[in-house]
Amino acid sequence: IAHMPTFDPNNFTNVSDTSVFKNPFAQNVYEMGSIVKPIVMAAGIDSGAVTPATRYIDKGSVVVGDKTINNFDKKGRGNVNMQDVLSQSLNTGMVLVGQKMGNAVFKDYILDRFKLGTKTGVDLPGEINGIVNGLKDNNNVNYANAAFGQGIALTSLSIVKGFAVLANGGYIVTPHVATQIKQQNGITRDLVYPKSATPVLKPETVTTISTMLTQVVDDGYHRALPHYTVAAKTGTAQVARPNGGGYYTDRNLHSLVGYFPATNPRYVVY
Numbered sequence: 001i002a003h004m005p006t007f008d009p010n011n012f013t014n015v016s017d018t019s020v021f022k023n024p025f026a027q028n029v030y031e032m033g034s035i036v037k038p039i040v041m042a043a044g045i046d047s048g049a050v051t052p053a054t055r056y057i058d059k060g061s062v063v064v065g066d067k068t069i070n071n072f073d074k075k076g077r078g079n080v081n082m083q084d085v086l087s088q089s090l091n092t093g094m095v096l097v098g099q100k101m102g103n104a105v106f107k108d109y110i111l112d113r114f115k116l117g118t119k120t121g122v123d124l125p126g127e128i129n130g131i132v133n134g135l136k137d138n139n140n141v142n143y144a145n146a147a148f149g150q151g152i153a154l155t156s157l158s159i160v161k162g163f164a165v166l167a168n169g170g171y172i173v174t175p176h177v178a179t180q181i182k183q184q185n186g187i188t189r190d191l192v193y194p195k196s197a198t199p200v201l202k203p204e205t206v207t208t209i210s211t212m213l214t215q216v217v218d219d220g221y222h223r224a225l226p227h228y229t230v231a232a233k234t235g236t237a238q239v240a241r242p243n244g245g246g247y248y249t250d251r252n253l254h255s256l257v258g259y260f261p262a263t264n265p266r267y268v269v270y
Contacts, residue, residue, distance in 0.1 A: 001025055001177065026120075026127040029153035033237025034089045035257045036149030038213055039116070039162050040097060041086060043109035046205040049100035052212055055081045062092045064144040069095055072236065086212055086233065087220030091148040098147035106143055107135050113200040114172070116154055120161045121174040123181070123191055130154040149237060160270045163257050166209055166231070167265035170201035214262045231265075232258025 003024055007015050015021070022028065044050045060076035062069050071077075071091050077084060085093030098106050110116050110132075117132035131153040134142035145151035157175065165172050176191045183189070201209075213231035218224035221234070235255040238247040259265040 023124060023126070025156040026122060026124045027155070029128065029130050029155055030253055031150050031153050031237050031240055032159055032255065033149040033235040033253065035159060035233050035235035035255050036116075036146075036152075036154075037086060037089065037094050038166065038209060038233050039114055040094060040106075040110070040147050041082065041212070042166060042201055042205055042209040043106065043114075044082075044097040044101055045208055046201045047101050047105050047109065049102075049105070050082050050097055052082050052208060054100075055079055056093065056096050058084075058090055058092050060092070062095050062144075064095065065139075065141045067141050067144075069144055083212055083215060087216050089234070094147040095144045098143050103138055103140070103143050106147070109200075110146070111135060114162045114165060116158055116162055117152065118158075120155075120157045122157055123176050123178055127157070128155065130158055149235060153240075156270055159257060160268055163259060163270075164268050165200050166206055166213075167259040167268050168195070170199035170203060170206045172196040172200050210262045210265075213258065217258070228260055229262035230258055230260040231262035232256060232260075 001023070005020050007020050012021075041050075045052070056079075058071070058077040058080050060071050060074050069091055072089065077088060077090065080088070080090065080093065082093065082097070084090065085097070101109075111118075117130035119127045119129055132146075134151050135146055142151055161172065161175055164175070173193055173195050176193060179191055181189045181191065210231045213233060214229050217230045217232050223230070233256070235253070235257075237253040237255070239251045239253055240247055255270070257268070257270045259268045
């Protein structure tokens with residue numbers, strides 16, 4: 001875990017801006033944008049709502065309620081499948097996945113199974129929950145926005161935990177940064193990495209989404225490596241104004257998250 005600006009923990013008084021003491025990965029939330037798409041797509045595949053071959057006509061935009069939702073470039077791609085949706089990061093396709101699942105199934109996977117928006121349980125101080133209140137009612141616009149990672153705000157560690165489900169064969173795992181805590185009173189507590197008793201996703205879903213994300217890297221980004229398979233997704237999200245007045249027009253949150261080797265994952269990197 002690394003971020004800038006940093007500080008010397010042995011010389012706290014040398015810091016003029018105390019905001020640097022916050023750990024942004026556990027104590028800040030962001031609307032993550034397109035890196036949420038693989039998690040939603042995995043839920044759609046696992047629930048039987050879609051398959052990689054499911055097709056639709058992408059017109060560049062889709063109307064949900066009284067809102068028009070566009071692709072990032074407002075362009076349509078015509079007759080495309082779910083692999084194209086991930087490879088070309090089509091918002092319209094993700095709205096379709098969410099609609100085919102239905103709000104109740106969407107909410108079950110994202111909030112109850114993947115547990116996005118809740119604390120990961122990591123052994124770091126001050127971890128906070130995400131902001132996912134939009135999924136606690138039945139507003140179709142909120143669900144459509146959440147399908148491509150907008151309108152819900154998550155910690156970076158929450159996203160990493162979600163992607164680790166894909167890398168851990170469908171099981172959710174509690175992350176830690178230490179293996180053991182030695183207290184001043186002499187008591188030592190071992191930290192374990194408990195795995196969920198039942199998988200979040202079926203094994204075949206994990207294989208499918210990993211294959212799709214590998215194709216995103218190899219063919220969508222043209223970044224194939226000669227000796228390793230990498231499953232990854234980029235994100236470019238709008239940044240919400242802190243006063244609730246919509247989004248900034250001059251700034252975005254750029255991110256990438258993935259795991260490798262895709263066929264036998266050892267690392268998740270955000």
